Amino acid sequence: GAVVSQHPSRVICKSGTSVKIECRSLDFQATTMFWYRQFPKKSLMLMATSNEGSKATYEQGVEKDKFLINHASLTLSTLTVTSAHPEDSSFYICSAILQGSRTEAFFGQGTRLTVV
């Protein structure tokens, strides 16, 4: 199956700093990637849809200036959490869907962000 690599898997940062999370499709091109946030024992909450070469589409309630998404190539999307605060601590996951008839999503390993 297709592989999506997410980096870093864990990051601890101080309040007020910014953190960048990378999501790469290793063996396929992904014109669209998705960024999710997951709280403990909760479902994945879609934050935004990342489109290659254009602006991301954010879900209602997600601050686009807080969570910057860049999808500069067909294999890389990045999520930058700017001016992080402790309430931004969470598990962030990216995914990509293969083109064509298959509709399964391939997920990255996730990034555990802790803001202290």
Added chain:
Amino acid sequence: SQKIEQNSEALNIQEGKTATLTCNYTNYSPAYLQWYRQDPGRGPVFLLLIRENEKEKRKERLKVTFDTTLKQSLFHITASQPADSATYLCALPHSGSARQLTFGSGTQLTVLP
């Protein structure tokens, strides 16, 4: 708006038994439904997709049913093993965009040896 419910937050069963997980949805008629497995601290992994015109689908020890009248999918793991312990998520295509997925909150399955 579409709503997905996975009835059990947690399910414990004995090794060798069949685990049955439930996914119900409302306000929607999806073209397909998917099941994923998620281990702690990891991203979900795709397991099975079942389309609206399919009643049942199997993959090794996994079986999924899809009842569009009841708006329900059942996910079965037969001859369960401790290694099957994980959280299982059902997912539907978003009503507004087929490329987005909406996930249920998951059922945490524990298979006891």
